[in-house]
Amino acid sequence: xxxxxxxxxxxxxxxxxxxxxxxxxxxxxxxxxxxxxxxxxxxxxxxxxxxxxxxxxxxxxxxxxxxxxxxxxxxxxxxxxxxxxxxxxxxxxxxxxxxxxxxxxxxxxxxxxxxxxxxxxxxxxxxxxxxxxxxxxxxxxxxxxxxxxxxxxxxxxxxxxxxxxxxxxxxxxxxxxxxxxxxxxxxxxxxxxxxxxxxxxxxxxxxxxxxxxxxxxxxxxxxxxxxxxxxxxxxxxxxxxxxxxxxxxxxxxxxxxxxxxxxxxxxxxxxxxxxxxxxxxxxxxxxxxxxxxxxxxxxxxxxxxxxxxx
Amino acid sequence: xxxxxxxxxxxxxxxxxxxxxxxxxxxxxxxxxxxxxxxxxxxxxxxxxxxxxxxxxxxxxxxxxxxxxxxxxxxxxxxxxxxxxxxxxxxxxxxxxxxxxxxxxxxxxxxxxxxxxxxxxxxxxxxxxxxxxxxxxxxxxxxxxxxxxxxxxxxxxxxxxxxxxxxxxxxxxxxxxxxxxxxxxxxxxxxxxxxxxxxxxxxxxxxxxxxxxxxxxxxxxxxxxxxxxxxxxxxxxxxxxxxxxxxxxxxxxxxxxxxxxxxxxxxxxxxxxxxxxxxxxxxxxxxxxxxxxxxxxx
Numbered sequence: 001x002x003x004x005x006x007x008x009x010x011x012x013x014x015x016x017x018x019x020x021x022x023x024x025x026x027x028x029x030x031x032x033x034x035x036x037x038x039x040x041x042x043x044x045x046x047x048x049x050x051x052x053x054x055x056x057x058x059x060x061x062x063x064x065x066x067x068x069x070x071x072x073x074x075x076x077x078x079x080x081x082x083x084x085x086x087x088x089x090x091x092x093x094x095x096x097x098x099x100x101x102x103x104x105x106x107x108x109x110x111x112x113x114x115x116x117x118x119x120x121x122x123x124x125x126x127x128x129x130x131x132x133x134x135x136x137x138x139x140x141x142x143x144x145x146x147x148x149x150x151x152x153x154x155x156x157x158x159x160x161x162x163x164x165x166x167x168x169x170x171x172x173x174x175x176x177x178x179x180x181x182x183x184x185x186x187x188x189x190x191x192x193x194x195x196x197x198x199x200x201x202x203x204x205x206x207x208x209x210x211x212x213x214x215x216x217x218x219x220x221x222x223x224x225x226x227x228x229x230x231x232x233x234x235x236x237x238x239x240x241x242x243x244x245x246x247x248x249x250x251x252x253x254x255x256x257x258x259x260x261x262x263x264x265x266x267x268x269x270x271x272x273x274x275x276x277x278x279x280x281x282x283x284x285x286x287x288x289x290x291x292x293x294x295x296x297x298x299x300x301x302x303x304x305x306x307x308x309x310x
Numbered sequence: 311x312x313x314x315x316x317x318x319x320x321x322x323x324x325x326x327x328x329x330x331x332x333x334x335x336x337x338x339x340x341x342x343x344x345x346x347x348x349x350x351x352x353x354x355x356x357x358x359x360x361x362x363x364x365x366x367x368x369x370x371x372x373x374x375x376x377x378x379x380x381x382x383x384x385x386x387x388x389x390x391x392x393x394x395x396x397x398x399x400x401x402x403x404x405x406x407x408x409x410x411x412x413x414x415x416x417x418x419x420x421x422x423x424x425x426x427x428x429x430x431x432x433x434x435x436x437x438x439x440x441x442x443x444x445x446x447x448x449x450x451x452x453x454x455x456x457x458x459x460x461x462x463x464x465x466x467x468x469x470x471x472x473x474x475x476x477x478x479x480x481x482x483x484x485x486x487x488x489x490x491x492x493x494x495x496x497x498x499x500x501x502x503x504x505x506x507x508x509x510x511x512x513x514x515x516x517x518x519x520x521x522x523x524x525x526x527x528x529x530x531x532x533x534x535x536x537x538x539x540x541x542x543x544x545x546x547x548x549x550x551x552x553x554x555x556x557x558x559x560x561x562x563x564x565x566x567x568x569x570x571x572x573x574x575x576x577x578x579x580x581x582x583x584x585x586x587x588x589x590x591x592x593x594x595x596x597x598x599x600x601x602x603x604x605x606x607x608x
Contacts, residue, residue, distance in 0.1 A: 009503045016505035017421050023413035024422065027476060028434045034441070034449045041452045092347035100341055101348070111597070113351040118593040119358060119586060120533025122560050126567055126582050127358045130365075130575075172354050179351070197321055203337035210321035226440075233442020235536035236564065260444050260536070267448070267540045283448040287441065294440035298433055 034287065042281035044274050053281060059246040061270070066278035068285055070246040074163060074256035075286070078238060079231040081167025081252070082174055086231075087224055089171070090178030097179070098186040099204050099212070110183065117176035125240030128169045133160035133241055136168075141253055156251040159243075164252035166242040170234055174227035181226060185219025185304075186212055218304045225297030233290050235260035259286040359586070366583025369576045379546055379562075382571035389581055391548045391557040398549065399463060399542060399558060400532045403470030408524055411475045415482025420508055432483070438476040446472050447537035455541060463549070463556030466542025470531040477530060481523025485516040522596040529592035533585050535560035559585055 039046075045053065045066060056067025093113060097106045137160030144154045189212050197207045213220075243255020244265055257265075259282050270276040325333065373388040380387030414431070422428030450469040455461055489512050497507035513520065543555040544562055559581045566578035 012506075013504045016508075017417075020413045020417035020421060023410050024417035024428070024431045024479075026410060027414060027431055027438060027479065030472065030475070031434050031438055033453075034445065037449050037452045038445075041456075089347050089350065092344035093351055095340075096344040096348040100344060109348045109352060112355050113348070115590060115593065116351065116355050118529060118589055119355075120535070120560070120589060122533065122535040122563050123358065123362060123582050123586050126563065126578065127361050129567065131357075131361050172351075175351060175354075200321070200325075202321060202325060203333055205337040205340040206321065206325055206333070208340075210325075229440045233440075233444065235442065235444040240567070260442060263444050263448065264536060264539055267451070268543070280448060280452065283445050287445045290440060290442055290445075291437055294437045295433075297440075298436050302433075 038280055038284040038287055042277050042284050044277035045281045046277075048274060049278075053278070054285070057246070057248060061266075061272065061275050064272065064274055066275070068259070068282055070248050071257055071259045071262045071282055072285065073248050074166075074242060075232060075258040075260070075289075077163050077252075077256070078167040078170055078242065078258055079228060081164060082170035082231045083224065083228060085168060085171035086175045086178050086227055087220075090175055090182055090223065090227070091220065093175070093179040094182035094186050095208055095212075097183050099208060110180070113179055114176050116172060117180075121173070121234060121236040122240075124169055124173055124237035128165065128237055128241040129161070132169060133165050136160045136165050152250040153252050156249070156253045158253055159255070161241050161243045162251075162253050162255045163242060166238045166258070167252075169237050169241060170231045173234060173237060174230045177230055178223045178227040181223035182216070182220055185216040185223070188219070189215040218300070218307075222297055222301040222304065225293055225300060229290050229293045229297060232293065233260055233286060235264050239264045259283070362579070362583050362586050365576075365579035366581075369580025370583065374577070374580055378548065379577070382569070382574055387573070387577065389557075389559065389562060389577060391545065392559045392562045392581070393584070394549060395463065395542070395545070395557040396532065396559040398552075399467045399470055399538075399556065400528060402464075402467035402552075403474055403531055404524070404528055406467070406471035407474035407527070408478055410471075411478025411527075412482045412520070414475075414479045415486065416508060418479070418483040419486035420504075420512070432480075435476045435479050439480065442536070443469075443473055443534055444536035444539075447540050450537065451540045458553075460553065461541060461543035461555040463542055463552035463554070466538045466556055466558065467552075469537035469541045470534060473534060473537060474527045474531050477527040478523060481526065482520060485519030485523060486512055488519065489515045518599050522599050525592050525596035525599070529589045529596070532592070533560065533589045535564055539564070 049056070049066065053066065053068050054072065055069060056065070057069040058065040058067045059070065060066075093109075097110050101109060137158050141154075141158030141160070141164075145158065148154050193215075194207055194211055197211050202210065238258050239261040242257055242261050244257050244261060245255055246257060246262075247254070249256065263279055263283055263286075267276075267279050270279055328336070373386050374390075375388060375393060376390045377386060377388030378391055379389065414435075418428050418432055422431070446469050450465050450472065454465040454468055458465075486508075493511055493515055494507055497511045498504065502510075538558055538561050542558055542561070544565060545555045545557040547557070549556060563578045563581045563585070566574040566581075569575065
């Protein structure tokens with residue numbers, strides 16, 4: 001009697017373990033499935049254009065010529081602008097939250113900035129197109145042209161929409177990721193070491209510069225990677241404000257496109273198999289880029305944690 | 311190789327370079343700059359929220375919640391079908407994504423702890439969280455929409471479930487890992503089977519954390535647009551069947567915002583307000599649930 005109960009129990013346990021194991025395996029399978037489906041459905045375009053797909057700037061659905069260059073360029077530029085703004089801003093915000101603000105103020109600002117991450121992408125798009133783009137066109141872009149207008153980066157009509165506006169909105173979207181991870185790594189700096197530094201008369205900035213930053217540099221790089229991964233694939237906000245055309249321009253005021261915005265705009269219109277296949281290949285490119293960056297970020301953060309643990 | 315300077319050496323070097331007055335001045339500048347940074351973040355949030363409320367509140371009325379969209383210029387249109395569609399797809403995604411994600415999370419936290427398989431799955435989960443949602447849309451298009459030759463509510467729900475899944479896996483694992491081992495050992499020592507220990511004891515102990523995870527996952531997908539563009543698409547009609555394109559709020563916002571008609575744009579703002587408010591309320595409730603737990607513990 002006892003032994004049958006024991007075997008029944010074992011059976012229950014092994015069944016349950018099997019079910020959870022199968023569920024866990026679903027995730028790598030899903031990942032592999034995405035890769036296989038993207039490759040399978042872009043084979044037409046892969047065969048037609050080969051590696052030239054990445055270096056060609058022709059995007060002509062009528063003549064059936066497709067190249068990814070302008071989309072890749074727009075993705076890279078808007079992400080770069082976002083990083084240039086969000087990384088320093090995220091750092092000073094984390095500094096404020098950890099070193100300067102009282103716990104109450106820190107909790108309030110910390111929550112407010114994290115709520116920025118909760119706002120859906122399409123809301124950034126609405127705000128970006130109807131509020132922020134006109135603001136850029138009326139105030140920010142004329143200011144740039146007055147002061148830095150001799151640079152090719154800031155030439156052309158200040159329309160509000162374009163790569164610069166997309167990059168700035170992306171910066172606000174990834175800011176919470178960067179500031180909250182940075183705040184966490186700042187918080188991991190041993191308090192004793194910081195107090196020792198304060199004890200020999202160092203100011204807030206000197207403690208940050210001499211203790212906190214060296215300690216958390218690797219964590220900050222990891223936070224940057226996470227933000228980068230987010231910015232690369234952001235779709236709706238960028239689609240609303242980037243202007244959506246397949247041109248590459250030196251000016252940040254010019255409209256362009258990104259891989260994600262091209263997909264969002266054209267996928268349902270693609271009637272020719274080659275057109276659709278080229279769009280899927282664009283998706284494949286974006287998938288590979290983001291997976292590489294995410295994997296690098298995960299590996300990097302993991303190695304830090306391991307180092308801190310030992 | 312040169313010896314690395316110690317922290318003290320580095321710090322005293324920083325401090326000795328400048329006279330005290332200059333050091334304090336610079337310190338104050340840094341304080342001002344970082345306070346301004348935090349204020350800028352808060353300002354961005356308030357600006358967006360103010361805009362959405364200011365522009366959206368005028369569009370909300372009885373018809374907005376109950377009627378079908380009308381052609382531009384005709385009064386009395388609403389987004390009833392889109393609200394219903396978004397609710398249905400989010401619920402369906404939750405029904406698929408949450409149990410599967412919780413089971414996988416159980417494996418990682420309970421059975422697979424420390425194993426190579428679990429480490430690998432955890433790694434892939436974190437990467438999957440970072441895969442852009444539009445790629446998930448393309449994936450579900452090729453997998454579901456193309457073979458069935460129709461955009462459908464099912465396809466939209468599947469896409470949302472795929473986005474939800476890794477989020478649920480990670481929070482489930484995190485929350486179960488927080489439960490002290492003594493609880494498990496006590497249960498096992500009484501002769502309770504391991505699966506019952508997990509479902510009846512560990513799950514109960516982690517209840518609030520799991521609820522938070524679920525709320526955050528639902529909040530995340532309910533505002534998603536990109537994965538629905540080529541799966542559920544959109545529709546101007548009431549739901550007939552999930553095998554057809556399904557009206558939903560976010561794709562409606564996209565198409566109405568891009569239209570030249572003032573009344574459609576106003577409806578898009580109303581929908582934006584509705585989505586933003588729901589997502590923020592879910593997020594804030596989720597945070598309060600966690601805070602309630604940590605207070606109860608201390």
